[in-house]
Amino acid sequence: MDDKPIQPEEPFPQQGRERMICPQPISALGTGEPNMEKPLLARMSPERVFMMGDNPALPRMPKAPKLLDFFRLRFSQITYHHLLQSAKNALDAGHDERIVIACLLHDISNGAFLRTEHGYWSAQMVAPYVSEEIAWAIQYHQALRYFADESAGFEYPDSYNHFFGADYEPPEYIQQAHREARAHRWYMTSRLITVHDQYSFQDNVVIDPEMFTDIIGRNFRQPRAGLGFDGSPVAHMWRTMIWPNNFL
Ligand SMILES: [Fe+2]
Numbered sequence: 001m002d003d004k005p006i007q008p009e010e011p012f013p014q015q016g017r018e019r020m021i022c023p024q025p026i027s028a029l030g031t032g033e034p035n036m037e038k039p040l041l042a043r044m045s046p047e048r049v050f051m052m053g054d055n056p057a058l059p060r061m062p063k064a065p066k067l068l069d070f071f072r073l074r075f076s077q078i079t080y081h082h083l084l085q086s087a088k089n090a091l092d093a094g095h096d097e098r099i100v101i102a103c104l105l106h107d108i109s110n111g112a113f114l115r116t117e118h119g120y121w122s123a124q125m126v127a128p129y130v131s132e133e134i135a136w137a138i139q140y141h142q143a144l145r146y147f148a149d150e151s152a153g154f155e156y157p158d159s160y161n162h163f164f165g166a167d168y169e170p171p172e173y174i175q176q177a178h179r180e181a182r183a184h185r186w187y188m189t190s191r192l193i194t195v196h197d198q199y200s201f202q203d204n205v206v207i208d209p210e211m212f213t214d215i216i217g218r219n220f221r222q223p224r225a226g227l228g229f230d231g232s233p234v235a236h237m238w239r240t241m242i243w244p245n246n247f248l
């Protein structure tokens with residue numbers, strides 16, 4: 001996107017060689033696209049190796065990346081705007097910072113990682129850095145999106161009728177997660193994510209991510225070593241977004 005600074009290309013360890021990118025196996029599975037491991041391995045030579053480290057086609061991340069660096073330098077445009085708009089909606093509605101940060105993070109795995117099971121991945125990615133309640137709410141929002149709660153101001157999203165067809169029924173594990181969430185003391189935290197979620201797909205709304213710097217500072221424990229380098233159980237997930245094309 002235009003507001004992402006492009007960082008200068010710097011030397012990298014594999015300079016002088018062609019570097020092949022092998023697509024992730026999960027992205028080809030079931031699509032009819034061939035798994036490229038074998039054909040790419042057959043093309044390998046001393047001058048043609050596999051990508052490891054910084055890919056010059058991507059903006060370079062700082063050495064100790066923070067949350068907003070991932071927003072600016074890695075996330076897809078849709079996720080970038082969607083998360084900022086959701087958080088701003090929650091803020092404008094007068095909710096406390098807990099809800100605002102939950103909205104800001106709720107679909108974070110869609111940005112540059114994985115869409116499938118996004119509530120669970122998103123919760124796991126941020127769990128070491130936020131309160132238990134926020135991670136819980138993010139995990140359960142995936143299920144709650146399929147179930148209306150009119151008393152909270154949430155109807156079944158019309159977008160889901162378009163995405164999945166009007167006759168789509170969520171699988172049993174999602175129905176089970178919905179029942180668990182309903183009975184939980186943090187239900188409304190997760191429900192409010194869904195409330196501010198559904199109105200947040202407008203184009204042409206420009207929000208400066210810096211407006212959330214203070215809220216992030218108070219509700220997201222940024223590791224001094226940077227996301228990806230703090231030795232946390234999820235550091236590898238952040239590193240995967242820094243170097244998404246590493247062969248191994
Ligand atoms: Fe979501």
Ligand SMILES: [Fe+2]
Nearest residue numbers: 082106107197
């Ligand atoms: Fe969302």
